[in-house]
Amino acid sequence: MTFENVFAFATISFMVAVSPGASWVYVIQSTMHSGQHGGFAAILGNAIGILLHAVLAFLGLAIFVQLIPQLFFALKLCGAIYLIYIGIKNIFYAQILSLKNGKKNIPSSEIVRDGILMNLLNPKVSILMIALLPQFIDVANDRFGALYLGSLHALIASIVLSGVSLLTKSIFTNERNRYYLVFSWLSGIVLCIFAVQLLLFDVR
Incomplete structure (x- = not known):
């Protein structure tokens, strides 16, 4: 595996990471509901999900x-x-928080778990791995290269999502922010839209 191949993969990986998707929405939701630690827990779950796809x-x-x-x-x-479950659950949390004006203590383990499952159950990530990896390595003869590039993608995605989480935290400093409930509802609806898009997705 040459440096040029790694650099080319990293560039494409970055372009994928900066394209808003379900992981963006989940990190934003988790940061709004549980603060910075919630956002980083969501990022960890997303990274583990990517690594599991790389292992596959x-x-x-x-x-x-x-x-x-x-x-x-x-x-x-x-x-x-x-x-859909995550979208509806977070809308429900937002309603509670808007009434109580306080953070809901969602366990970090729950946020990480949801992040892992949301990523792992998305076949689009597997298809991405199948489509991208052979362009840069001989998957049949360089299995560890798949792990390396998968780990690189997880790292790049985590860096991008960390920026998203920090920006979200700076905007939604507390649950009294008048836009909080609106954005919580909107993010929940967007996750449901992504669910429909996932059902319509086909590789043929």
């Missing part, structure tokens, strides 16, 4: 997501349901 690519299992239609559909369905 390392083991050569990610390709089955693309080759077995039933598995692909099952992952899409589970991922969409989980996105």
Whole structure:
């Protein structure tokens, strides 16, 4: 694996990371509800999810997501349901916080868990790995290269999402912010929209 390949992958990875998606929305929600520690817990969950996808690519299992239609559909369905669950749950939290004017003590472990599952149940991430990795390494003969590039993508995504979390914290300094409830509802609705998009996603 050459430096040029790593640099090219990092550039594409950065472009993917700065494109707003479900991970952005989840980090923003977690930061608004639970402060900076909530945002970083969401980022950790997202990174672990990416690493697990890299492990699947390392083991050569990610390709089955693309080759077995039933598995692909099952992952899409589970991922969409989980996105809707997170969206509705966070709208519910926002309603409680707006009435109590205080933070809800959501355990960091719960935030990390939701972040992992939201990422792991998204077959689009597996397809991204399948499509990108062969452009930079020989996956069949360089399995550890898949782990390395997957880890690099997790790192880049975490750096970008850390900036998103810090910016969110600077805007929503407390739950009395008049835009808090509006953005909480909006982010929950956006997650539900991403769920519909995930159901409509097809690799063919």
